[in-house]
Amino acid sequence: MVMEQLEFFEIPSPCIGVCQTDARGYCKGCLRNRDERFNWLHFSDAQKYDVIRLCKQRKRRRQLALLKAKKIEVLQQRAAATSSLDFDTED
Numbered sequence: 443m444v445m446e447q448l449e450f451f452e453i454p455s456p457c458i459g460v461c462q463t464d465a466r467g468y469c470k471g472c473l474r475n476r477d478e479r480f481n482w483l484h485f486s487d488a489q490k491y492d493v494i495r496l497c498k499q500r501k502r503r504r505q506l507a508l509l510k511a512k513k514i515e516v517l518q519q520r521a522a523a524t525s526s527l528d529f530d531t532e533d
Contacts, residue, residue, distance in 0.1 A: 453490040455482055456497055473500040 457479075460471025468475055474482075478493045485493065 453487055453494075456494055468500060473497040473504070 456472040456474065457469075458471040460469070462470045463476075464470050469479060472479075474493060474497060478496075482490070482493070
């Protein structure tokens with residue numbers, strides 16, 4: 443019987459020890475939801491891989507949202523600085 447290599451190794455939990463939830467109910471450390479955290483030990487390997495895939499997607503989305511927020515902040519700061527340099531107004 444040929445066994446896939448993946449079956450030889452336990453899939454480790456993505457937990458990094460930062461066990462706090464955000465406003466949407468995802469762990470701030472590993473980005474799993476409540477069900478994914480509490481049922482990890484009962485999940486099949488396929489389910490565990492799916493959870494890890496979802497966590498990676500959530501991380502990418504969170505990073506993108508942070509980048510967009512930073513870009514907006516920089517543009518607002520630039521607009522405020524530029525408006526203070528408006529030389530067209532007469533005093």
